[in-house]
Amino acid sequence: MATKLQSADPLAAIDMAVDRAAAALTAAQRPDGHWVFELEADCTIPAEYVLLRHYLGEPVDELLEAKIGRYLRRIQSPTHDGWGLFHAGGFDVSASVKAYYALKMIGDDPQAPHMVRARTAVLAAGGAAAVNVFTRIQLALFDAGPWSTVPTMPPELILLPRWFPIHLSKMSYWARTVVVPLLVLGALKPVARNTKGIKVDELYTGEAVRAATKAADPKWLWTKGFNALDRLLKAGDGLWPTKLRRRAIQACEAWVVERLNGEDGLGAIYPAMANSVMMFDLLGYAEDHPVRAIARQSVENLLVIKEDEAYCQPCVSPVWDTALAAHAMLEAGGEANIASADAALDWLKPRQVLDVEGDWAEERPGVRPGGWAFQYNNAHYPDLDDTAVVVMAMDRAGTADRMPIDRGVEWTVGLQSKNGGWGAFDADNAYDYLNNLPFADHGALLDPPTADVSARCVSMLAQLGEGADSPRMAAAIDYLRREQEPEGSWFGRWGVNYIYGTWSVLCALNAAGFDQGDPMVARAAAWLRTIQNPDGGWGEDCDSYDLDRTGHVPAPSTASQTAWALLGLMAAGEVDSPAVARGIAWLADNQDADGLWGQEYYTGGGFPRVFYLRYHGYPKYFPLWAMARYRNLKRSNTKRVTVGM
Template sequence: MTGADPLAGIEAGVHRAAEALKRLQREDGHWVFELEADATIPAEYILLRQHLAEPDDLVLERRIGNYLRRIQGAHGGWPLFHGGAFDISASVKAYFALKMIGDSTGAPHMVRAREAILAAGGAGASNVFTRILLALYGEVPWKSVPNMPVEMVLLPRWFPVHLSKMSYWARTVLVPLLVLQAKQVRARNPRGVTIQELFLPKTRRGQRQLSHRKAGWALFFNGLDAVLKGAEPLWPRNARERAIAWCENFVRERLNGEDGLGAIYPAMANSVMMFDALGYGEDHPDRAIARHSIEKLLVIREAQDEAYCQPCVSPVWDTALTCHALLEAGEATHAKSVERGLRWLKPLQELELRGDWAEEHPDLRPGGWAFQYRNGHYPDVDDTAVVVMAIDRARSRLGLEGFDEAVSRGAEWTAGMQSRNGGWGAFDADNDHGYLNNIPFADHGALLDPPTVDVSGRCVGMLAQLGEAPDSPRMRAAVEYLRRDQEVDGSWFGRWGVNYIYGTWSALCGLAAAGLGPEDTAVARGAEWLLSIQNSDGGWGEGCESYRLDYRGYETAPSNPCQTAWALLGLMAAGRVDDPAVERGVTWLLRAQDETGLWDQEVYTGGGFPRVFYLRYHGYARFFPLWAMARFRNLRRSNTQLPAWGL
């Protein structure tokens, strides 16, 4: 950054990135980027088609097979994220899917996979959701799956194990699954493919050791599971019929059109299988729309002859964050694109439907946005806060009109979703019944949606941007929550992004917006932690391995564009724009910018469920670096600290 104008190179980089992003805008005004997970969803898609005995689509099968073979790890199995360690459950599903589409068990890649699976304990050591799939195919008996009696849906709300105490994703996945388990459904499997070669004799009914479970609770719930299995034949038939009818009505009420139940693949697939088990024909409107919703998740890459199925889509999130980045870029030529994006977002606000969240807050008016195109029963607090901030910025900077009610209702709903501890969860308030993560069904340890720092930081930023007084009760409670959750080393845990870099960026932005300056102890410690983990090349990186339960501190990882951008935005929120480390980070981003004007990365930096499910947001490496570079340029030119999410 030398010469007459040290910021000229950054200006050019910002302009190129903004123009490239604008070219990716859809005709109706929104942005949506691919959302990639691991091998499990594409494999489950193959097996769903065979469960239903659907007509063959050999071209699609070939493309999904090509994708699965490409992402197979050097260890022989399949990881949960790019370059990750072997995962038994993902590997079992991927092997099953490849065998289903015709891969020979003697093919080198199948031999390597089988050897790796057997060395890890065989298919019997898979997680609960994989064992359920295996039970559907008759590979394991249903009694090897933890018992979740369908009658549980009839229990009163005060009962300790109740759907209302679980997260939205658990509810939508579990309800149709309860029907499948109650009926002990069997996949049609017209090709007659089995994978008994993946089982070791002594582990056919085995279970994994679950490090997240507490010994006392695990003992209690394991005992309860044994009692339920023994008592299952004694359940009154009319109670079972009423419970199945309740589940059927629950799913139909929340079917969500062509966006599907919960707008997430596992719930959508389970709903289709439930309808099939209940006798709904392929042409029944509910089953047909549920099945169609899954097709919308497919990504077809004709040039690469590959395809995969996404776990969900992220258009609201992508559009709102892209608008923030373009607003930061600030050129008048970007205004039209931003306005088109925000006008696309406006009618997606849910103003009428009272979703499941209303059980905890019955007097709160709806006003949130979902993560997906439509998910009216399950708006997302994080998305709503980010959309509200983008609209509010556009009102001030672009003179955008006609959005006052949208901002007011969005802010009202978000503020009303604050939990008792001062923080915010993603979809529910006070969804923190930790003992539920010890039930045998919850071996993924993610049955709940408790408050998190990353969501809370953005909610604080929204309130501050809209003029909330720093000493208001809810703001004081939120700031205290953020302070309380800071780690010993000065970082913050990131639930929905990888990981401590994401959490620290989110917390620093929220605290700065709330008026805490660089001299504040929490802010200073967070900034110092970010500075301490900068790579020698100027960038930042952090691996998904940081979610492990025995985490003992940051471990070096290669620099990547989106985590570098998060670290820079966090440092600038903490008042460190003039620190040489920030300039080195921006320089790294400039070097990493490709010929298209954007950035790309293969590493996964999105969180689904820590230690279980990770995401690669293809948009993150495109809009976050632009945002960080433009923020740096703006601060250096104005020499004035902007609010954390910036006006």
């Protein structure tokens, strides 16, 4: 039964809703103090997992494959017959080809109705020849597509000096970890051990499959140059000196081994993990070799296996979930909730990376480590977003030992980019020309500063007492001012989308002392009010990431996006506005019987237009946080948010 607000004391009803949500969130906390919730992407990760097992020639796990098959069939679209990149999303040819291939590998009859519908949709979209680069690689690994259509990335790339225009250190962390083992696979061009010999010839239209190149834009000489370079590399394939090629492959191998990251895997993300396993297999590592075995186990650790279905996660999010849930519990208050938050912070403390200079040190040598990663372990790749959120939670809880806070701040300020903002993992990772590489057709090769991550860093510094007039804060706020969209919102790189970005920046501006009289704040708050749904909630579709940046795309109200909008408006000083009251009512009316909120819509960003995430934790802790804050502010004299988030 949903909690209603039609009682004599509306705040008493909210108290009940907050208590139920906090109790349910506490019940989900692990015995050691941390939270971790499922992190679901689209069909591509479970499909690639099935294909990986067959590529390696492993014994078929019929029970597991049957569960993954049921999952893939369930999320097939009933409207366009293929698979999209998010819940209720439009048709995506690359995702659909991978899902179809995985189902066929599992044993689905190509003449089964769901396979016929999928195949018809794929062929209507240009067939398997129309897929993106990473899907072309997947097909080539099974000899189901030609390697000639894959852009050439020679392993000798790893030997180039850092000043060279194309260099691994100039790419984002996720691109580095995915690309390095791929350099070996692309050079040696292996074919899967899959004994079934299953291919997908029926997904080709008969049109000639052309090599993948970036569409030439006369304004971008880089695009034409990189396309020409790719043709040159293809023409010279096989002419590399043997010793140089061997040295390059050994360098790639050593690079991966150094960053293997135990059972958490290379980069702690599925594509890099899977590529590392295939690389080790190709280089002759036995199945029981410690390096290959631990890389293989890292992939298994991503599985979510339920009674009827199973899928593979792209990564796990325990640090992020734990830090955000701790904030929600601190907001809820009360002895038991604060104890839960303290246990979470105790779990987080030893996960701070204090002794590993990760890849970020290439750009910022001399900065001491001090960040937190997103996953259980990912020491080479801590991220600034997690670090800022953890530091703010520790400060908010009054953590006695200030060392983790001080080191987190030191590392964060050391990675501020020249334009005043912060990226997620590196400083000044903004070599835009690299997105013109034929290999980068996903447009996500870089990790430039973004408004949402920058806002979190500003929030952290402001919460710790740094004034808005300090040089680094002034530069950061000026960056945020430049990033504001004409209608008043901010782009959300890591969450969907303008609602997420606007919430993030409004919290930062409030912490830095900007009130609702500031034009930036007033425009943003007005924008949030104008996009509120008629039912009182807020929603935004992933299609808002379209290249034309036209802005917010309306969608049904979701618990997480409603909470973000409410937290943003309250940070802007609008706790008493009718829009906030209606949003709180929507959350109360949509609270489930278990005390939490459900949400199938994807509100997490992986790579805009390419990869989206459904954080199963978002509708659990963000609505609690928003309702508790509303109650707290309504009962306070100041009506002002006093923390950074």
